[in-house]
Amino acid sequence: MQVTRLGVAGLRRFQQIEMAPGPGLNLVTGDNGAGKTSLLEALHLMAYGRSFRGRVRDGLVSTGRDAVEIFVEWQEQTLTGTPSLRTRKAGLRHTGQTWTGRLDGENVPQLGDLCAALAVVSFEPGSHALVTGGGEPRRRFVDWGLFHVEREAEGGDFLRLWRRYARALKQRNALLKSRTGGSQLDAWDHELAEAGEPLTERRQAYLDQLQVGLGDVATELVPMLGQATLEFQPGWRRHEVSLADALLLARERDRAAGYTSVGPHRADWRIDYTATPQRETLSRGQAKLTALTCLLAQARDFASRRGEWPVIALDDLASELDRNHQRRVLERLLASGAQVFVTGTEPPAGMAGMEAPLTLFHVEQGAIRPL
Secondary structure, eight states: OEEEEEEEEEETTEEEEEEOOOSSEEEEEOOTTSSHHHHHHHHHHHHHSSBTTBOTTTTTBOTTOSOEEEEEEEEEEOSSSSOOEEEEEEEEEEOSSOEEEEETTEEOSSHHHHHTTSOEEEEOTTTTHHHHSOHHHHHHHHHHHHHHHTTSSTTOOHHHHHHHHHHHHHHHHHHHHHTOOHHHHHHHHHHHHHHHHHHHHHHHHHHHHHHHHHHHHHHHHOGGGOOEEEEEEOSSOTTTSOHHHHHHHTHHHHHHHTSOOSSGGGOEEEEEETTSGGGOOOOHHHHHHHHHHHHHHHHHHHHHHHSSOOEEEETTHHHHSOHHHHHHHHHHHHHHTOOEEEEESSOOGGGTTOOSOEEEEEEETTEEEEO
16 A cells, blocks of 8 residues: 555644655654654544544644544555556544544545555554553454455455444443343343354454464564464453353353453453563563564565555654664565655664665644655
């Protein structure tokens, strides 16, 4: 995927700007606080429906503006018929409470449909939470991969299963909080199990596939940690009981607590290394590199299944990685043909002497200009 035009209005410091990124590496420089990260936030918002720094209503909308407005034009490979490039356009207006979106000239009824169009993988200062944080970002990581690789696949129904499970979970939790509904709980337990079991099978299969490429990336970025393996935790003792039985066994405990304590919504995964005995805690630097390893493995898996790389956004790369790791990452990505966005107060040291397509931008006083 290659973004050819990005327009942003009402986002933090930007009243209205537009840029025309190039293929290969796009470097965005500027002083601290100038708004470099906001450009990557705009791409992330279009691709995920939220910023990697939080919800839209948490300070993303510029003072005095009613909403954030983003327009993205990009080229991607057609997935059916004779391989060729097609141009796509998407627009999103988000107030923090409500949103409207258009994709290729048509209104979009659900935000997920808009997010399914543009694939962006982001690495930023908070990305270490993928390794050190709670289970939610790791579930989102797996579900993002499934969301995209099944989107165009024949018979792909992950999103339908995910929505079906989320609806059933909401209904079951409402009954638990009200402490009512014996037969109703039976019905929603059945619905949760019917959606949750295949949902879990897809997550397991996705992580198994991701494992194939993870080792290669880990060997390059974190060789000192040894062989990397992913361990999936489905959210209940799946090797012992079915989800239907697990829900039944937990029912009284769930009634007392007022929420559902077992199931795919509690799923998680972890990455282990052979050189870290007894799962010792990773240092902050190791956690950053591990998170980047997972993200790059996911991007490569996307490319192997879809025939093209997602857009790669690397925020403040120089402060997150040392010079050697910067160079390894950039060389790997540029050799793949991926379009890459990098921000920094100055060009990262790892870029020195690199021969690659390079487009330069500078952000200052709420404006962006090509160099």
